[in-house]
Amino acid sequence: MNPKLYLVPTPIGNLEDITLRAINMLKSVDVILAEDTRTSGHLLKHLGISKPLQSYHIHNEHQTVQRIIQRILKGETMALISDAGTPAVSDPGFLLVRECLKNGIDIECLPGPTAFVPALVNSGLPTDRFTFEGFLPHKKGRQTRLTELKEEERTMIFYESPHRLLKSLQQFVEYFGADRQASVSRELTKLYEETIRGTLTEIIAYFAEKTIKGEIVIVVAGK
Numbered sequence: 001m002n003p004k005l006y007l008v009p010t011p012i013g014n015l016e017d018i019t020l021r022a023i024n025m026l027k028s029v030d031v032i033l034a035e036d037t038r039t040s041g042h043l044l045k046h047l048g049i050s051k052p053l054q055s056y057h058i059h060n061e062h063q064t065v066q067r068i069i070q071r072i073l074k075g076e077t078m079a080l081i082s083d084a085g086t087p088a089v090s091d092p093g094f095l096l097v098r099e100c101l102k103n104g105i106d107i108e109c110l111p112g113p114t115a116f117v118p119a120l121v122n123s124g125l126p127t128d129r130f131t132f133e134g135f136l137p138h139k140k141g142r143q144t145r146l147t148e149l150k151e152e153e154r155t156m157i158f159y160e161s162p163h164r165l166l167k168s169l170q171q172f173v174e175y176f177g178a179d180r181q182a183s184v185s186r187e188l189t190k191l192y193e194e195t196i197r198g199t200l201t202e203i204i205a206y207f208a209e210k211t212i213k214g215e216i217v218i219v220v221a222g223k
Contacts, residue, residue, distance in 0.1 A: 002104075003105045004072075004077060004107070004108060005078055005097070005100050006077070006078070006108050006109075006110065007088065007093060008025055008026060008079045008087070008110050009022065009081075009085060009110060010040070010043060010083075011113055012083065012084040012085050012114070013187065013193075014187055015043065015046055017112075017113050018187055019112055021110055023047055023070045025110060026079055029051065029077045030076045030077050030078065030221075031052070031076055031078045032053050032079050032081060033055075033068065033079065033096075034054070034082075035055075035057045035081070035091060035092060037053045040081055056068070056080065056096070056125075058110055059162055061092050061096065064094060065095055065099050066099070067097055068096065069099055069100065069103050069105070072105055080096060081086050083171070084113070084115075085108075085113055086113065086114045090129070090135060090136075096150070115159070115215065115217050115218050116132055118161070118185070118188055119219055120219055124183065125155045125181060125182075125183065125221050126222070128156075129155070129222075130156045130157060132156070133145075133149070133159045135159045135160070136160075138164075146171060146174075147175065153223050155216045155222055156221075157217065157219050158217070158218040158220070159216065159218075160217075160218055161215075162212040162214060162216060163212070166204060167202045173199050173200045178201040179200075180199070181197075181221040182200050182220045183196065183216045183218070183219045184196045184203055184213065184216060184217070185218050186214040187209050187214035187215070188215070200220075
């Protein structure tokens with residue numbers, strides 16, 4: 001059997017949103033690489049899975065990736081999971097995938113949860129062509145990216161944290177215009193899930209009066 005790394009998506013909120021195949025895969029591997037072992041530990045306990053967990057996150061991936069590669073080459077099977085969603089999509093994983101391929105290690109990514117797909121579909125904005133931008137740079141390069149996106153004709157998808165939501169929406173008004181249609185989805189798949197649709201100005205007015213919690217996906221209409 002060729003050495004292989006499995007990328008296994010995990011629920012973004014509702015713990016029922018995990019496939020039977022993902023559960024079986026996590027039960028079968030030797031080691032699970034987890035972004036936060038405490039968060040993943042709760043999920044695995046819920047699923048009745050007992051496997052060794054190793055921390056693999058953005059702050060240690062450069063230091064640990066070669067050791068992981070060597071362990072896989074020696075015969076250990078590993079699965080990579082993130083705190084929520086599909087590994088390597090706005091989460092650690094790209095570096096490990098690239099190094100595995102350089103070393104002849106096969107990659108298999110299971111299909112499963114990722115936050116931007118339900119947010120896009122829920123938005124009511126065109127879904128035939130879209131661009132996933134993930135998190136915008138916090139400082140350096142942010143204005144350059146927004147300037148580039150002023151001419152973007154496809155639907156645009158962004159991830160954002162609650163405490164930066166209003167700032168980002170206000171910048172979108174500056175670069176895209178106050179009347180640009182958009183939607184904001186938060187707490188997807190969870191008890192208090194909501195999606196707010198309208199112009200950027202209308203959405204800002206709504207959230208200006210709220211205490212904002214949960215993970216955020218912003219969907220903005222193209223030019």
